Amino acid sequence: MSQDMIPAEVSKVGLDSWYSELNDPTKVKVRRYLQGIDTSSSKDFLIQLMSRSYEDDNYKLSASIGEFAMSQDMDDISRFDVTNAYIDGLYGAEMFDKAKEMCCLNLDLFPKVRDSYLAENGNVLPKNIPCRNRLIDILVGVEYDYETADEALDEFLDIGIMDADELSFRKQSLKIHRLQKSFDNLFIYRPKE
Numbered sequence: 514m515s516q517d518m519i520p521a522e523v524s525k526v527g528l529d530s531w532y533s534e535l536n537d538p539t540k541v542k543v544r545r546y547l548q549g550i551d552t553s554s555s556k557d558f559l560i561q562l563m564s565r566s567y568e569d570d571n572y573k574l575s576a577s578i579g580e581f582a583m584s585q586d587m588d589d590i591s592r593f594d595v596t597n598a599y600i601d602g603l604y605g606a607e608m609f610d611k612a613k614e615m616c617c618l619n620l621d622l623f624p625k626v627r628d629s630y631l632a633e634n635g636n637v638l639p640k641n642i643p644c645r646n647r648l649i650d651i652l653v654g655v656e657y658d659y660e661t662a663d664e665a666l667d668e669f670l671d672i673g674i675m676d677a678d679e680l681s682f683r684k685q686s687l688k689i690h691r692l693q694k695s696f697d698n699l700f701i702y703r704p705k706e
Contacts, residue, residue: 522547526555531581542566542574556582556591563598567605575602590629593622600643604650613651619644624672638676645674649683659691 523532523543535543546565551557559582567575579599587595596619603612623630623644631638652662666683669675675683 520544520547522550522552522558525552526558528555528558539574539577542571543578545569555585556587556595559585560594560598563602567598567601570605572602572605572607575599576606576608577602579603589622590626590633593619593626593630594633596622597643600647604643604647609651609655612647616644616648616651620648620668620672620674623674627673638674638679642674645669649687653687653690659687662687 519529519532520543523529532540532543543562546562546569550565551561559578563575563578563582566572566578576599579595579602582595583592583599585595596615600612600615600619603609603615648665649662652658652665663684666675666680666687670677670680
């Protein structure tokens with residue numbers, strides 16, 4: 514297949530101009546993930562493309578697809594779903610500041626889309642909600658900001674993106690992680706110079 518030839522899957526969702534603007538190495542990477550991809554809408558196509566590249570540890574590609582996806586016009590629930598896929602790519606690419614910003618945007622949007630999001634997920638909050646989970650990952654694992662993470666968990670309950678049982682479990686996990694980190698710092702062997 515010639516680099517200039519636009520794959521049928523891309524054309525079917527009307528993203529010919531986006532694909533045409535990609536450099537050749539990126540086109541090769543994108544084509545790797547097209548077999549059997551969802552072409553019911555550009556949103557679903559881009560989410561699945563981000564997800565497939567993320568699962569293949571191709572985080573920078575996932576993040577660049579997400580950056581393009583975020584520039585598209587879409588309704589609130591579509592924006593929420595697209596942003597969640599984008600967050601994973603950003604996190605994997607270690608673009609933590611941008612990932613944190615997207616987490617906060619999505620968490621602000623959640624009360625508006627909560628009912629639609631629950632309907633999409635069988636009226637159950639999924640275990641993996643990137644805007645919620647990755648914010649805690651960044652606050653704890655990157656910034657070591659346990660106080661803000663604890664406050665964020667309370668806010669998650671307030672906006673309905675976490676239930677009370679999970680809140681209790683997460684707070685306990687946070688305490689254990691913090692204690693473990695303290696013990697690790699106490700017992701690190703430092704040889705004398």
